[in-house]
Amino acid sequence: KNEVEQSPQNLTAQEGEFITINCSYSVGISALHWLQQHPGGGIVSLFMLSSGKKKHGRLIATINIQEKHSSLHITASHPRDSAVYICAVKETSGSRLTFGEGTQLTVNP
Amino acid sequence: GAGVSQSPSNKVTEKGKDVELRCDPISGHTALYWYRQSLGQGLEFLIYFQGNSAPDKSGLPSDRFSAERTGGSVSTLTIQRTQQEDSAVYLCASSFGPFTEAFFGQGTRLTVV
Numbered sequence: 001k002n003e004v005e006q007s008p009q010n011l012t013a014q015e016g017e018f019i020t021i022n023c024s025y026s027v028g029i030s031a032l033h034w035l036q037q038h039p040g041g042g043i044v045s046l047f048m049l050s051s052g053k054k055k056h057g058r059l060i061a062t063i064n065i066q067e068k069h070s071s072l073h074i075t076a077s078h079p080r081d082s083a084v085y086i087c088a089v090k091e092t093s094g095s096r097l098t099f100g101e102g103t104q105l106t107v108n109p
Numbered sequence: 110g111a112g113v114s115q116s117p118s119n120k121v122t123e124k125g126k127d128v129e130l131r132c133d134p135i136s137g138h139t140a141l142y143w144y145r146q147s148l149g150q151g152l153e154f155l156i157y158f159q160g161n162s163a164p165d166k167s168g169l170p171s172d173r174f175s176a177e178r179t180g181g182s183v184s185t186l187t188i189q190r191t192q193q194e195d196s197a198v199y200l201c202a203s204s205f206g207p208f209t210e211a212f213f214g215q216g217t218r219l220t221v222v
Contacts, residue, residue, distance in 0.1 A: 030208055031208065033210070033211065035213070040215075042213070042215040042216065043202075043216070044213070045210055045211060045212060045213065048209075048210040048211075086151075086152070088152075094165060095140065095157050095164075095165065095207035095208070096142065096154040096157055096165060096168070097142070097152075097154065097202075097211065098154070099144075099152040099153075101151045
């Protein structure tokens with residue numbers, strides 16, 4: 001079992017839909033990252049959070065430390081949101097990031 | 110610089126040759142990480158630098174892989190006697206410290222033929 005599990009693996013939505021990507025982890029963490037990877041490989045850090053909720057534009061990330069679960073929400077989705085979204089955790093035992101397998105999001109016009 | 114810079118962006122090399130991949134972190138970032146993403150697979154950790162020392166290099170897959178960091182800034186990942194299974198995108202990330210947000214470079218796509 002992976003230490004970080006994401007669902008769904010693939011998600012197709014129509015433009016304007018509300019999207020949720022989930023991440024569950026099994027280790028103690030100091031922080032959780034949500035990353036975005038576009039075709040071509042470049043990775044952008046969307047959020048780093050250790051508690052509660054963060055919002056940036058149409059993106060919202062929440063984390064529940066007790067349940068070891070985080071969600072990434074996209075409101076009013078747009079085709080330019082199409083990318084792979086990756087959850088990554090920084091374990092309390094070290095400094096490395098451990099990654100989920102990613103969620104491929106496709107938003108159709 | 111404004112962001113993490115990696116070079117080259119693409120590298121094609123013949124099996125058995127040595128390659129060097131470079132990472133310029135964001136100025137002032139003391140922590141630097143190398144990760145690898147093989148085709149169709151998730152990201153995996155290779156090595157972590159704090160300053161010029163590497164307290165965690167447990168992710169390096171074999172002794173053909175080595176990395177150094179000089180002046181607390183630029184890092185070089187060296188792969189000796191490359192093999193086809195080394196083909197991957199090699200990503201560098203940096204952060205102010207080990208517990209702050211990481212910023213990623215665009216990666217180096219390595220193809221071993």
